[in-house]
Amino acid sequence: MLLFVIILPLIPCFILFFINKTNMNFIKNFSLFFSLIILNVVCCLLFKFDPTVADFQLIYTNDWLNSININLIFGIDGLAYVMILLTAFLIPICLLLCWNKSLKNQIKEYCIAFFLLEFILFCVFASLDILVFYLFFEAVLIPMFLLVGFYGSRERRIRAAYLLFLYTLVSSLVLFLAILFIFFKFGTTDYLILKSIVFDITSERFCWFAFFYHLL
16 A cells, blocks of 8 residues: 555656647646645555554565665654655645646646655655665655745755755765765665664764764
8 A cells, every 4th residue: 555655656756758749728627636645545545544553554665685785774753654645735736836837838847757756755654664765765856956946936946956955965075975875884875774773872873973964
């Protein structure tokens, strides 16, 4: 069920890819309709979620790079579900904000960028492997760069897009080093395993600083 929710935003991306960009009314209506479908499916996910359980639920595991102990592991707790629900709620609002805005036949790319962003954010909030989390977290920059750079409302949007990309990428290098440190020290980036490991005080402080610095 969780995997279905995660990949659901890719369906409108695929369909919109084959739609003629001049058919703007259909693209707008279809995108809004499908974004509301995703929102309803995410709401239905609550019926599969037990709020009385503190651990991660609806876990999906796929042996991605099993030889080096890096796997695709998705699961949600209460906070992750709220963030996924918030993302699904905001996407239709973002699509409505451009409803009467002239995008010069670029509405197709605009909607695809938002659905791609929604997919990546679902992966970020549900990922239980910190290296996979890092990869998806950085992948958010791609649709965000396009949305800010091409669809921003001011002339300085190109500069804003580059600054957003560069600042986030540079700050993430420290986080990437911390993840590599964890991998080579403990042999895994699986959060479910790492949370049962007791870090020494030096390693704990370094990792805390790296993760906190990335949020600044």
